Structures are given as structure tokens and as C-alpha cells.
Amino acid sequence: MADEQLLCHLDEIPDGGARGLLRQGRDDRVFAVRQGAQVSVWLNDCPHNHRPLDYRQDQFLSGDGRHIVCYAHSAHFAIADGHCFAGPCAGQYLTRVPARLGADGSVWIAVPLPAAPAPFRAAGRSESRHS
Amino acid sequence: MNIVGLEYLVFGVEDLSGAHQYLLDYGLDVQDHDPANGGTYVALDGTGLIVRRSDAAGLPPLPPGAASPCLRETVYGVADAETLAAIRDRLEGEREVTVDTEGTLHCIDDGGFGIAFMVTRRRRIEARYLGFNVPGQAPGRAPNDCAANPDEAIKPRSLSHVVYFVPDVAKAEAFYARLGFVVTDRFNHLGPFMRPAGTLDHHTLFMIESQNEHMVGCNHFTFHLGSANEVLQHGWNFVKKGYRSFWGPGRHIMGSNFFWYFNSPFGAVMEIDADMDLHDDQWVARSMDPGSDNSQIFLFDAIDKWAPGE
Numbered sequence: 001m002a003d004e005q006l007l008c009h010l011d012e013i014p015d016g017g018a019r020g021l022l023r024q025g026r027d028d029r030v031f032a033v034r035q036g037a038q039v040s041v042w043l044n045d046c047p048h049n050h051r052p053l054d055y056r057q058d059q060f061l062s063g064d065g066r067h068i069v070c071y072a073h074s075a076h077f078a079i080a081d082g083h084c085f086a087g088p089c090a091g092q093y094l095t096r097v098p099a100r101l102g103a104d105g106s107v108w109i110a111v112p113l114p115a116a117p118a119p120f121r122a123a124g125r126s127e128s129r130h131s
Numbered sequence: 132m133n134i135v136g137l138e139y140l141v142f143g144v145e146d147l148s149g150a151h152q153y154l155l156d157y158g159l160d161v162q163d164h165d166p167a168n169g170g171t172y173v174a175l176d177g178t179g180l181i182v183r184r185s186d187a188a189g190l191p192p193l194p195p196g197a198a199s200p201c202l203r204e205t206v207y208g209v210a211d212a213e214t215l216a217a218i219r220d221r222l223e224g225e226r227e228v229t230v231d232t233e234g235t236l237h238c239i240d241d242g243g244f245g246i247a248f249m250v251t252r253r254r255r256i257e258a259r260y261l262g263f264n265v266p267g268q269a270p271g272r273a274p275n276d277c278a279a280n281p282d283e284a285i286k287p288r289s290l291s292h293v294v295y296f297v298p299d300v301a302k303a304e305a306f307y308a309r310l311g312f313v314v315t316d317r318f319n320h321l322g323p324f325m326r327p328a329g330t331l332d333h334h335t336l337f338m339i340e341s342q343n344e345h346m347v348g349c350n351h352f353t354f355h356l357g358s359a360n361e362v363l364q365h366g367w368n369f370v371k372k373g374y375r376s377f378w379g380p381g382r383h384i385m386g387s388n389f390f391w392y393f394n395s396p397f398g399a400v401m402e403i404d405a406d407m408d409l410h411d412d413q414w415v416a417r418s419m420d421p422g423s424d425n426s427q428i429f430l431f432d433a434i435d436k437w438a439p440g441e
Contacts, residue, residue, distance in 0.1 A: 026376060026433060049377075055153070055394035057373040063145025063200075072377050073296075074198050074348060074398030086198035088296065090345035 003111045007032065010039065010105040018060035018068075020044060020052075027052045030097050031060050032107060033068065033079055039107050041097040042082060045116040046070040048089040068094065092117075132218060132311035134327035135251050136335045137290040138178055138208035139171075140352055142397045143185035143193075144200040149396045150182050156372050157401070158286045158365065159354075174354050175256045178208070178290035182397075191237070191245025196298075197348035200398035205244065205293055206235070208251030210329055218248050218310065241306040242297040242338075243347070256288050261357045278360070285365040287354030291404060292335045294350040297322070300340040307336060315410050316385040318421040324385060331409035333386035349399035351392060356405045359389040365403055366391035370433050381430040385419065390427075 013019045013034040020028030031054070032041045044052045048070065054060050055071035062069045068077040075087030082094030095117065098110040144150045147169055154172040155161070159179055164170030168187065173179035183190055185199040193201050209215050219236055222228050228238045235249040262271030272278065297303040300322045304314070312325040315333050324334035339350055356362050363380055370376060377400045379391035388404040395401040419425040 026370060051377050052375050052394065054375050055396055056149070056375065059149065059396070063149075071375075071394040071396060071398070072400050073350060074201055076198050086345060087348075088342070088346035090343065 004100070004108040005111045007041065007099070007107045007109045010034065010037070010101065010107060013039065013107075016065045017058070019058050020054055020060070028054075029113065030109070031058075032099070033060070035079065037101065039099060039101055040079065040082075041099040041107070041109055042068070043095040043097060043113065043116050045095060046072060046075055046089065047084065047092040047094070047117055048073060048075055048087070050116060132221075132327070133210035133214045133329040134218075134248070134311065135208050135210055135253070135329035136178075136327065136332065137205065137293060138249060138251055138253070139181050139204075139206040140202060140290065140293060141181040141183065141190070141204035141206065141245075142200060143183055143187065143190050143203045144169075144396055144398075145185055146200075146396050147182065147184065153374075153396055153401075154180060154182070156369065156374070157354075157403075158284075160286070174287040174289050175258055176289045177252050177254045180290075180397075181206075191239065194295075194347050195243045196345050198398070200396060202293070202349035202352070202397070202399060203245055204237070204247055206247040206249060207327070208253060209248055210251065212250060215248055215250055221309070240303065242295060242299070242303040244295060244297075253289075258286070258288065258357065261361075263358075283364065285356060285361050285368075287403070288357055289355045291332065291353045291355045291407065292337060293352045294337040294339065294399075296341050296346045296348055296350055297338050298341050298344070298347060300338050303338050312336065313412075314416045315414060316416050317418045318385075318425070319418055321421045323416075326410065331411060333388070333408045333410055349397070351400040351402050352397075353390075353402035353404050355407065356403050358405050362389045362391050362403050362405045366393075367433060369393060369403075376433065379430065380433075381427040383427055384425060385417070 013032050018031050018033045020031045022029040028044050031044050046053050053070040073088050075084050075089050077084050077094050084090050084092050100108045159172035162171040162173050169182040171181050190203045226238050235247050237247045240246050264271050304323050311328040314323040316324045322338040325336045375394045377392040377394050382389050386407050388407040390404045392400045392402045
């Protein structure tokens with residue numbers, strides 16, 4: 001990777017769990033999912049309404065920890081590739097943030113962050129939503 | 132059909148402990164709770180949420196195409212036993228209806244959602260009187276009665292409305308119209324706001340036409356709080372507890388309700404609202420195109436507290 005930034009240390013992500021990171025305002029811009037020594041990092045931006053997925057700090061996974069879930073409208077995503085296999089944006093993907101695990105357990109991500117499929121909410125609430 | 136509104140919403144979830152804490156923080160009272168199987172959580176008038184394990188026996192099926200966690204049944208309160216009998220007569224002629232040991236009717240609506248009907252057990256709300264001092268009007272509060280209380284225990288007063296993603300909104304609307312629901316307003320090409328005959332509330336049901344076959348289930352549900360201030364103060368407290376705002380605070384146009392929506396462990400956004408319009412049979416439904424300008428008058432974001440000099 002050309003430009004990288006230190007995101008966190010592997011030990012800061014619970015094994016089998018997730019953690020929201022890069023706080024911007026009241027939301028975390030990305031979240032990291034750890035399965036053993038595997039870490040994947042995603043934009044915290046659901047392809048359905050382009051809002052954060054978690055319902056409470058670090059609550060990104062299904063009850064059994066096997067999937068990523070958006071707790072707005074129950075979209076379910078595969079941890080392996082971010083594919084939405086159930087819910088209102090089925091067939092779409094989460095946006096992966098390229099990440100690298102250093103030998104010392106540090107988690108590095110590519111910067112700048114990839115663009116979300118539509119403008120990230122901080123740039124404006126262009127998505128129409130209804131009561 | 133004298134249906135007075137929502138009595139309970141039944142959700143199937145996998146994370147029972149997260150759901151329990153969420154509803155405590157939301158301000159509902161625990162009526163019963165078993166950590167292994169779920170509980171019943173009620174507002175001040177006795178309406179509320181029933182939470183069950185998503186694989187619990189006897190739960191109605193997921194709406195077709197929906198993923199758990201999800202709404203599994205919408206329970207309506209009706210005025211009296213005569214209304215319940217009339218609904219049973221109406222529904223038994225067209226679909227399978229079961230009656231449980233408490234006399235509650237259960238069936239599946241035309242969108243594939245589990246619904247039920249029972250004689251309402253709503254009780255009188257006992258809470259602080261909320262008055263507002265408005266120049267030109269009689270005082271809303273007595274002298275020396277201070278409205279602002281940082282420690283106010285704000286509680287949801289009544290279960291207000293539920294919103295479905297449905298595969299065929301015209302078919303779903305026709306089903307509820309046969310039960311006496313009337314359309315109060317409509318978003319063009321999206322769906323109707325509906326109220327049953329036993330309430331004047333702008334809507335207890337709103338339906339959104341699915342954009343694809345997977346967009347089925349619950350969009351959101353809402354309890355009424357007492358005032359716009361309660362929406363702001365309660366929402367602020369919710370934010371400070373780490374819950375994630377989805378949309379708000381703001382004020383809708385259709386229904387006039389102040390709103391604030393939060394992600395939830397129920398597979399649907401959970402809203403708090405206040406000051407919804409009332410309508411009677413003289414009202415003529417409006418139609419608007421969907422979109423941000425017609426969805427709200429204004430929209431704000433919570434920011435950190437600050438004071439001059441800091």
C-alpha cells in the first residue's frame with residue numbers, strides 16, 4: 001500500500017467480535033471484524049440507507065457472531081466478502097477498507113479511505129428517507 | 132371495526148440480553164422477564180413490546196424474505212368483545228384464524244405479516260402534567276413550576292405506530308381498509324399512512340412498497356413521548372448511552388410528529404416521537420412525493436455540549 005495509517009492493535013478487537021473505529025462526530029467511520037488472526041475492515045456505511053450499521057457502540061455482528069448485521073433494517077452481510085445476502089440491500093456489498101496486519105499485531109489501513117457507493121452521510125444527507 | 136391501535140409488537144431476536152438492556156434504556160417498564168426466553172416491556176398505558184427468542188415455538192413465521200431479528204406479530208387492541216367477534220367473523224371467511232387461550236385472534240395479513248387482535252387492556256396514563264407557557268394563551272404551568280429537569284425520568288407513554296416494507300402495497304392497503312382503517316395521507320408511489328377507526332392519531336400503520344424482493348419486514352416502530360422536549364432530552368440521553376442515531380431529531384410534515392430514530396437490536400429502527408396530529412372523518416388525505424423536503428420540516432444532529440468561554 002502506498003499510504004497507510006495505524007488503525008488499532010489486534011488485541012483491541014475482541015476475537016469473534018467487532019469494533020467501531022475512526023470516530024467522526026457521533027459515528028465511527030469504519031469497523032473492524034476479527035476472527036482469530038484475521039481482520040477485515042469495512043466502511044460503517046450500509047448500502048441501503050448509507051447510515052451506520054451498529055445499534056450501540058461495537059454492536060456490528062449477529063447474535064451468533066457469524067455475520068455482519070445492519071441494525072437499522074436487518075440487512076445481513078458475509079464477513080468474508082461483505083456480500084449482503086438478506087435484507088433490503090440484498091446483492092450489494094459493504095465497502096472494504098484495505099487492511100494489513102503487521103507482525104507485531106498492529107492493524108494498518110490504506111488511506112485515504114475508499115469512497116462509499118454514495119456520499120458518506122457527513123458530506124450531506126442526500127439519501128431520501130421516509131417517516 | 133373499533134380497533135383502537137397497537138397493543139403489542141412481538142419481536143424475535145437472537146440477542147436477548149442486548150434487547151433487554153436496550154428497552155430498559157429506552158424507558159419501558161419490565162412487566163415480565165426471563166433471560167433465556169425474553170420478556171414483556173410496557174409503556175405508561177400498558178402497551179408495549181414482547182421479545183422472544185427468534186426460534187421460540189409458537190412465534191408466527193418471518194414475513195416472506197425477511198431476515199431475523201424481525202417483527203413477528205403486530206397485536207391490535209380493540210374496544211370490546213363485540214368488535215373482536217366481528218373481526219373474527221370477517222377474517223375466518225377468508226383465511227386461517229387461530230384463537231389462543233386468552234381469546235386473542237391470530238392470523239397472517241395479505242403482506243405475510245403475523246397479526247393478532249385482543250380486547251385492549253390500555254390503562255390511564257399517570258405521569259407529570261406537561262404544560263407550556265405561551266404568550267397570548269393561559270399559563271401552562273403554575274408559577275414556580277420549573278419545566279427543565281436534567282434528571283427527569285422520561286418514559287414512553289403509548290405504543291404509536293409500526294411501519295412495514297410490503298411486497299404489494301395496494302393489496303396490503305386493501306386488507307386494512309376492509310378492517311376499517313382509513314388513509315390519512317400518502318407518499319406517492321410509496322405507500323399510505325393509515326389509522327384504524329378507534330383512534331384519531333394520524334397513523335398507527337404506514338406501509339412502504341418494497342423496492343426488491345428482499346425488502347420485506349419492519350421499517351420502524353414508535354412510542355409516543357409527552358412532548359418535543361421529551362424527544363430531545365430522551366434522545367440525548369440515548370445517544371450518551373452509546374446508541375446509534377439513524378435519523379433525527381426533526382419534525383415530520385405528515386402527522387406533524389417530532390421524531391428521532393435509532394438503530395435497534397430488533398431488525399428495525401426504533402423511533403421516539405411526540406405531538407402527532409389527530410384527524411377525524413372530515414379530513415381529506417394529502418398526497419406528496421417522497422423525499423427529504425416532504426419527509427421533514429427540519430433536521431438536526433446531536434453535538435457535544437458547549438458553553439461560552441469553553
